[in-house]
Amino acid sequence: MGSKLTSRSTDYSKWYNELVVKADLAENSAVRGCMVIKPYGYAIWEMMQKELDRMFKETGHENAYFPLFVPKSLFEAEEKNAEGFAKECAVVTHYRLKADPDNEGKLIVDPNAKLEEELVVRPTSEAIIWNTYKGWVQSYRDLPIKINQWANVVRWEMRTRLFLRTAEFLWQEGHTAHATRQEAIEESELMQQVYADFAQNFMAMPVIKGVKSESERFAGADDTYTIEALMQDGKALQAGTSHFLGQNFAKAFDVKYTSKEGKQEHVWSTSWGVSTRLMGGLIMTHSDDLGLVLPPKLAPIQVAIVPIYKTEEQLQAITEKVEEIAGQLKSKGISVKFDNRDTHKPGWKFAEYELKGVPVRIAMGARDLENGTLEIARRDTLEKQSVQQSEAVERIEQLLQDIQENLWNRALQYRDEHITSVDNFEEFKEVIENKGGFVAAHWDGTEETEDKIKEITKATIRCIPLDFKEEEGVCVFTGNPSKKRVLFAKAY
Amino acid sequence: MGSKLTSRSTDYSKWYNELVVKADLAENSAVRGCMVIKPYGYAIWEMMQKELDRMFKETGHENAYFPLFVPKSLFEAEEKNAEGFAKECAVVTHYRLKADPDNEGKLIVDPNAKLEEELVVRPTSEAIIWNTYKGWVQSYRDLPIKINQWANVVRWEMRTRLFLRTAEFLWQEGHTAHATRQEAIEESELMQQVYADFAQNFMAMPVIKGVKSESERFAGADDTYTIEALMQDGKALQAGTSHFLGQNFAKAFDVKYTSKEGKQEHVWSTSWGVSTRLMGGLIMTHSDDLGLVLPPKLAPIQVAIVPIYKTEEQLQAITEKVEEIAGQLKSKGISVKFDNRDTHKPGWKFAEYELKGVPVRIAMGARDLENGTLEIARRDTLEKQSVQQSEAVERIEQLLQDIQENLWNRALQYRDEHITSVDNFEEFKEVIENKGGFVAAHWDGTEETEDKIKEITKATIRCIPLDFKEEEGVCVFTGNPSKKRVLFAKAY
Known part of the structure; x- marks a missing residue:
């Protein structure tokens, strides 16, 4: 950390x-x-x-x-x-290594163990x-x-x-x-x-x-x-x-x-x-600048619980309460880690679970014990809230669903904002260079054009989308006729 | 088949x-x-x-x-x-194949793509x-x-x-x-x-x-x-x-x-x-001469059901009943295959499930429909019995446990009958040669003796068992003192 x-x-x-x-x-x-x-x-x-x-x-x-x-x-x-x-x-x-006769302690490929066919x-x-x-x-x-x-x-x-x-x-x-x-x-x-x-x-x-x-x-x-x-x-x-x-x-x-x-x-x-x-x-x-963000459905740890305490008595009382809640969460198929390591401070642990993308982090301290509360932090929005312990299980269950949904919506919105229809090559280059994302453009269907566009912009045809409708148009590069837009982008 | x-x-x-x-x-x-x-x-x-x-x-x-x-x-x-x-x-x-310049259609290892370190x-x-x-x-x-x-x-x-x-x-x-x-x-x-x-x-x-x-x-x-x-x-x-x-x-x-x-x-x-x-x-x-025998806990198909019918109506009536029973078995976590292929005869299917070690095979025919019965065959003992359909699920569930236990007992008995204590080398050779199994014998603890016994009998020390007690004895081969028997056997 x-x-x-x-x-x-x-x-x-x-x-x-x-x-x-x-x-x-x-x-x-x-x-x-x-x-x-x-x-x-x-x-x-x-x-x-x-x-x-x-x-x-x-x-x-x-x-x-x-x-x-x-x-x-x-x-x-x-x-x-x-x-x-x-x-x-x-x-x-080859299928054998052997000791090098000229160099003690070294191994060489045995030239007599050459495969007939590689x-x-x-x-x-x-x-x-x-x-x-x-x-x-x-x-x-x-x-x-x-x-x-x-x-x-x-x-x-x-x-x-x-x-x-x-x-x-x-x-x-x-x-x-x-x-x-x-x-x-x-x-x-x-x-x-x-x-x-x-x-x-x-x-x-x-x-x-x-x-x-x-x-x-x-x-x-x-x-x-x-x-x-x-x-x-x-x-x-x-x-x-x-x-x-x-x-x-x-x-x-x-x-x-x-x-x-x-x-x-x-x-x-x-x-x-x-x-x-x-x-x-x-x-x-x-993910974001703090680290990994995981959708709850693929998170090995969905909920991390960090105790905040000064005395052994406080830790013991917190542990008792945490084990009760953790047991209920586990019975609902939610994976929980109670991090009671005494080698690291709570702040260090918070940063670690943020870095590792754990969707929900719970903190419980001495005051929470008195008030019957706990603090729930969600990784996706970094929001925190104090929740009654009696409501915790239900809230966490709902929160995991909300996070999964929020991540989807956020990613979908970003993606949709980054599909740009263009109708000329200047705009094509502009979008690829500055905005990024997918460019939906007409293409004349030839490999030659594809290659030239790639050479100039580094963008390749990612796919001809299944749900794009046919429409009359002309290739952004050659002006030749085209019946369907395809998606270009720079790619990994 | x-x-x-x-x-x-x-x-x-x-x-x-x-x-x-x-x-x-x-x-x-x-x-x-x-x-x-x-x-x-x-x-x-x-x-x-x-x-x-x-x-x-x-x-x-x-x-x-x-x-x-x-x-x-x-x-x-x-x-x-x-x-x-x-x-x-x-x-x-090497890390590359290339077309053979001297031999069209052939590939050769590119000599220029040699790894620095193998x-x-x-x-x-x-x-x-x-x-x-x-x-x-x-x-x-x-x-x-x-x-x-x-x-x-x-x-x-x-x-x-x-x-x-x-x-x-x-x-x-x-x-x-x-x-x-x-x-x-x-x-x-x-x-x-x-x-x-x-x-x-x-x-x-x-x-x-x-x-x-x-x-x-x-x-x-x-x-x-x-x-x-x-x-x-x-x-x-x-x-x-x-x-x-x-x-x-x-x-x-x-x-x-x-x-x-x-x-x-x-x-x-x-x-x-x-x-x-x-x-x-x-x-x-x-396994036996008919084929694989699988313990139910590791059987991909635990129960195979084969319909025996002459008319489409019979098949339909059987199917209805089978689906009811299969549904109940599946709800208990039992894996079931209903084999209604019309490309193979029942006898062929029976032989196939025997060969593949399916623990329980069920046959249901027209007479079973009339009588409210079905036939259950177990793979381990090859025993068959007619059972009321209403009792089938319970009986099968029990039978799977019985088969698992029977296979264990049978294998344990065979194994125990094939651990022979011997106290001289003639007997050692005799048992290894004719009876097989493990021979429990004293050994003087030297690699030399181990090697010689292996040379003569092909038997090796499989292990020094954890639960063998110490006892005074002499090595079957050298007569030197030994404090514990070890297990010899020919091995895969």
Whole structure:
């Protein structure tokens, strides 16, 4: 504690990095680009996992586990994927270290233990999974396959940032196989909706559902459905994607089924994933200059209780009362931490729970004991109020709901204020440069224009929103005709 | 279905491999030594994870996540560990694949993308974790650290078997740091007890708690606490270990704390883990020639219901009744699958649920409808009985408890019948060779004797049991004095 965070207005990026480390969420490790997720950060990720996993199962998916390694040749089988992903990846070439004969105490790679075929640490698992599905699918009776995996993946990123872009990250990847095109498209859309629901209902993070332009699509996908969020610095964050893969992987790995009519058909497929990047999105959607702000539904500690006392007798009397209230809160499924450490002062503890984003903080002192009251502080607005102990449980329960709702409304308002429709390129540049956020503009549909706009403004097409209506217009850059606005933004 | 399993008496090892594949638990992958854990197998593993995770948290542990990769130099820092583990491991040497200029469609490792320092895919995480803890520990106030991680690890095993020994496997690894020797020893013992409780109460798998002899200890441990189970072929399975690491890792990574008295002290530590190997133990403890037998507490499907009908009307009437009963079972937390697929006959379904170890199978036919009955079959004893529908829920609930208990008793009896005390080496060889199981024998405490016994009989010291009393005796091999019997067995 003690040393304050850099403020967002001073240096947003520095604020983020400091917050992640000081709030005990994650830190850099001895391995370039790989992070250590600390217990408090991991507890938030576990809560996300739990809800997502429930949602996946409720929509008919099962979990499984596929190997960490992908033989190099499987990437060759799926060329598009190889071009898109396999370039920067961790390659295992040997299977033994041995003592260096020329240098005592040192280890070297044993040159005699070279693998016949190199193994790639999975950057994503389409290749290994479709190579497996090949053995599982013969008939239409074997379909659909609706599998999810929770796993670590590695992409050799050059510039990394905690949670947002790391060489190793944790994610889930769904991989489904279907008999028909229509069913696979419906699955892709369903999972985009599941992600959007999770972002809204648990993260209190507004997202825009859309599809990617061809150049922003996952290599190997016919369509990429995305959810795009907006961070407080006006940059967009791609928070989850769901890919309609057509028959691309089925063709690359020769996965066919016999239809009811006895015909051999290639299988249709999807894949979809969200990652620990969501942690970055969660942090940057709600937090402030005092530290993390967590929506109650994803807070490992929802209520922190700090006693304020001078004598042991006072502490004992406070403890008795606190345990009664804490018990009632817990019986309602509310997580409570009574912080009776004698190694830290109350003020220090207040600052710590602010830094860590605990939604509700309660203080109880000697005067509260006399008056039958306690002080409730909410993290989102920093408001405090004195409340009768007898009403505390009910008030806190309501307050947690209010905070969840307030965070959503606040984030939604910010996001909506940062979608700007523009009709010429001067205005486009002006908004991207100074206001930030999403720019809704007409685009002529060509990759060339997309590239040029990116070159000039660093803004990319985040998505073609599903709920944008068709309208006649002209591309802000070329003046060529366009039928729909798309959303541009600078992005993480 | 259809093709029966090889019987255990014909070829135990073949029986096991067939069962794992046919019951849809796991299969080999395109990557040597790495398995695919299929949804049904993974669902069992998830149930194990859930209970273990709860037990870890109830004993004050938190989850976190550390990097997959360990820089080679960190293994050098911990020499003992390097000798014990780092020899056979996956080594990442490069970070890029590129198109082969001489061979279209092929990928090669980019020679310009060689890592400055090779990375080892973690075979266990002591090195990377203690390198991290160094930054977390300054004062006694920072202790204890009680962290667990659920992760994948890789050990380059030459001979692999599904679940029992695979190059990549899933596990949890606890890594704790303490201010005192005594606290660290208590932690090691506590986690051994947690593992033993889990084995008994959920897996219905009896285990013997003991400590390892020096030669069987984890490299880097001062003491290894183990739980040892017995499989139906008379071979032992090490099911979980908890290591008291002394100050070995703290010294290797220079992790010191300032005590209350202001002195600099090295930290004391433990590590402990169980893995997907437990799946192998679960399978081999209870299963029979018809397939898997699962204890109800770890069964993804506890009750399977199969309708037997000729007409659509019958199916409809059965469905109505089944849904009523299934609803009542689910409200008691019992997992139920109503298998109304019209693509398979009832007999086929019966065989499938036997193969997959579903504890209770219910059949309901037209005559049952008339009589208000249903047929209940239990997987452990294969007994069937006709039961009034009105009593079904209560009977099933009781039956699930009975099956859990019966599996425990059966396994316990088998295990106890296979602990043989012997007092001379002829008898020792005889029992190891013909009867199998554990042999309780005096041993002179030397590694030399241990090695010779292993050379002659293939039996190793599984553990020095905690509950064996001291008694005067002489080593079965050398005749030298001994104060305690130890347990020998052939082992997985």
